[in-house]
Amino acid sequence: MSDQQLSGDVYYPSKEVIKHANAKCDDLYQFASENYEGFWEKEAKNLHWFKKWNKVLDDSNKPFYKWFVGGKTNIAYNCLDVHVETPRRNKLALIWEGENGEFRSFSYFSLRRETCKFANVLKSLGVVKGDRVTLYMGRIPELMIGMLACARIGAIHSVVYGGFSVESLHERLEDSQSKVLIVADGSYQRGKVVQLKKIADEALQRAATVESVLVVKRTGEPVNMEAGRDMWYHELMSLPIANNSCNIEVMDAEDPLFMLYTSGTTGKPKAILHTHGGYMVGVYTTLKYVFDIHEEDRYWCAADPGWITGHSYIVYGPLLNGATSFMYEGAPTHPYPNRWWQMIEKYGINILYTAPTAIRGLMRYGEAWPNRHDLSSLRILGSVGEPINPEAWKWYHRVIGKEKCPIMDTWWQTETGMFMITPMPCLPLKPGSGTKPFPGLKMDIVDENGESVKPNEEGYLVIKNPWPAMVRTIYNDPDRYVNQYWSRFPGVYMTGDSARRDVDGYYWVIGRVDDVIKVSGYRLGTAEIESALVSHPAVAEAAAIGLPHDIKGNAIYTYVILKSGFTKSDSLVEELIMHVGHEVGPIAKPESVEIVDSLPKTRSGKIMRRVLKAKALGLDPGNISTLEE
């Protein structure tokens, strides 16, 4: 495949990269296209099952597909116990550095021990299989331990990103009906402390289901502890109930593992549900081939565990592969813009997986910062979250990868659970393209009628066959699941992205075609930002749009109509921006709030964000025949 002549700006993999690669491209693509279920079955056999499946794929009730039907397993068992039985027992599973320079590490043995202890703590609080547990923390080992402890006893974890705030947390606690909240007292970000427990206290006043709150001490700043509800993690972990051994809950392949809220087209964030069996096989396989995980590697995914990238490729994927993962708590530029490069040198990181926004942000500071460090341990680089512009790709490739590390530009979603359009080290690369669908996947780009478009034409990106790590449903809302993803073109999964495919069959993802805004790779819905604005006493109506931004990819711009009795002022605008930060989270803070007298709406009252966007960009708003007078 690497000998093939391709059009455009192409980077062919070196002989060493191809030789080293777990993925033998020709074989994998061919095997998976000829025997799709056989391909996944072969991979599933590399993992431990208490009972083997009877059927690889059950498609009798579309789009509610089932994988590895009848199989019994537990993902946490595969992440930890399986390795503890081998010489990997003493291998580092996790290396962690705090923003303040603190250091901790866990072998597979000790990570399993901590997980078992915490699983016993959860059990003692009455958590049983199927219960929901919310986790709200920064990037610290206890987040990983908490997720794995839930998985071990069959509880469903719901991680809320530590950058979210009061209303986002409240909504997720309430929708999931969580029994337990695990929260850190605070987290370090850019040298400052974010008071997570304080935010949680406010959210808890709005949410009623939580019975117990477990508080992890990270910063040691004083927090309010409510008697009868709040307990310290470290105190519970030192009690006899926090025993070192904890039986594993045998899970059905289709039993839920976690839910993760994500923004969609309309309304409230929805809880995407993933399972123990298929998800496990999907993330294990994709990480192994795409990031070419080998025994001796030190792998660093710099995402946050609060998003799907962290679930699949900080926690589950690396542990399933028996890899050594590195986790860093803080900001890339703290205290100086060489922080990341310094840690790559210090820990000898071989694989770095991050987002275009981080690369663009670090590029700004110039080459001197990375050039002060020995980055020669790096072998493979990765990108995720938004399209990577060729300029950033080339900088990453040249300055960080020294022109020897292939870049895996992975396209996927919370819903897909695993990489979908992705290079593998054996494939030639084109800067800005995620190359091709992972072996066996049938993806396409279609027009309004669902017909495939011609090469280089833009259209809707869709997926035409099921895959093991696919979302199973929206928690408690199967109808919304069907409507949202499977109804535009029946039987076909709608990604919500637009893309084009070039003459070589390489995919170029353009961006969202719905009301989702990707800000620094974070996924936010216009609806969340608008409802936060409207929850302010001065605001009658609000509209949010995303506009291109050099570093963030997109930035949020908002328009509001004030209630009568309120007048426009700079201080009110500032207050509204802070209000969105307080309700949704700092990442959702609008770049600007423009106070207007009216908003463009359809006759049925829907805000036409497209018109606002065109106007802001100085473009023709297109068809406005549905615009109200």
Ligand code: WTA
């Ligand atoms: C976007 C993140 C271009 C896309 C894993 C998708 C990308 C959304 C890429 C999902 C990429 C993700 N190139 N766009 N390599 N990766 N996206 O659910 O718009 O947070 O639909 O999952 O991110 O965002 P989510």
